[in-house]
Amino acid sequence: MTDRPDATALVALVGSRIAHDLASPIGAIANGVELLGLTGREASPELDLIAESVANASARIKTFRIAFGAAQAGQVVPEAEIAALATGDGRRLEIAWRVPGDVARADAKLAVLALMCLEAALPWGGRVTVTRDGTALQIAASADRTKADTALWDFLAGLAPAPESVAPAQVQFLLLAAEAAAQSRALHLSRGETAIRIAL
Numbered sequence: 001m002t003d004r005p006d007a008t009a010l011v012a013l014v015g016s017r018i019a020h021d022l023a024s025p026i027g028a029i030a031n032g033v034e035l036l037g038l039t040g041r042e043a044s045p046e047l048d049l050i051a052e053s054v055a056n057a058s059a060r061i062k063t064f065r066i067a068f069g070a071a072q073a074g075q076v077v078p079e080a081e082i083a084a085l086a087t088g089d090g091r092r093l094e095i096a097w098r099v100p101g102d103v104a105r106a107d108a109k110l111a112v113l114a115l116m117c118l119e120a121a122l123p124w125g126g127r128v129t130v131t132r133d134g135t136a137l138q139i140a141a142s143a144d145r146t147k148a149d150t151a152l153w154d155f156l157a158g159l160a161p162a163p164e165s166v167a168p169a170q171v172q173f174l175l176l177a178a179e180a181a182a183q184s185r186a187l188h189l190s191r192g193e194t195a196i197r198i199a200l
Contacts, residue, residue, distance in 0.1 A: 008178045015068030022061050030054045059085060066105070067112040067172065075105035082108050086115060092125040093118065093141075099132045106183055107137060113179060114139050114198045116172040117156065121148040121196060139198040148191060157189040 033051045037043070063085050066077065083097040095115065103111070111130060118128055118141045126143030152173045154160035166174060180187045180200050188199040 006182075008175075008182050009070070011175070012068065012070040016065065016070045019061050019065035019069055023058075023065075026054060026058050026061060030058060063112060066108050067116060068175070069109075071105040071109045073106075076102040077105055077108040078102050082111075086112070086130065093122060094125070094127045096127075096129045099130055099137070110176065110179060110183070110185065110200055111137055111139065113172050113176040114200070117152075117176060118196060118198070120170065120172070121146050121153070123147050133199075136199050140195070141197070142195045144194065146194065146196065148196065153189070153191055153196075156187065157191075158187070 029050075033047060033054060036047060037051075062081075066082075066085065079100065079102050082099075082103050086097045087095045093115075099111075114137075115128065115130075118126075118139070122128075122141060122143045124143065124145060124147075126141055126146070128139065128141045131138045131140075149170070151160065151163045152166070152170055155162050156173055156177055162174060162177075177187065185200045190197045
């Protein structure tokens with residue numbers, strides 16, 4: 001009997017498969033809406049709503065593909081693509097992506113997972129800046145107030161074990177820790193009442 005596949009790698013393959021299979025029908029809907037617009041039909045609130053929803057869905061799928069999908073050695077994400085995904089998918093956060101040049105897909109995966117963790121902690125919005133210090137990504141967030149789940153953030157900081165129960169909307173915390181470990185990247189975290197900083 002062969003050994004079981006690595007759980008983190010298996011999750012990434014499943015994420016890639018789901019994102020790939022959803023991208024085609026979402027793209028087809030987007031093309032259909034565009035064709036309707038080219039027929040000379042007057043714009044309508046209904047079509048505008050469909051177009052906006054499809055654009056948001058497409059952006060989220062691309063984000064999920066990077067966050068939850070497989071990251072093979074040598075793969076890169078173009079600077080324009082990762083910056084657009086980080087800032088333009090309807091998040092309440094104001095995100096400034098200040099990492100010049102293309103980004104290794106493995107780095108992009110860590111960054112997007114970290115942004116998803118911050119999004120959960122800043123439900124009322126906030127400001128996030130992503131930079132690079134040498135080889136380490138620096139992700140700094142600030143807001144008037146935060147709503148951080150202490151158990152999850154203590155786990156991410158290595159101060160506590162993983163919570164026994166984690167909601168689907170919180171899975172990014174477990175995946176970020178697992179991915180950082182898989183890449184042998186040290187994850188440093190500092191957290192206050194109005195600011196959170198992640199370095200990895």
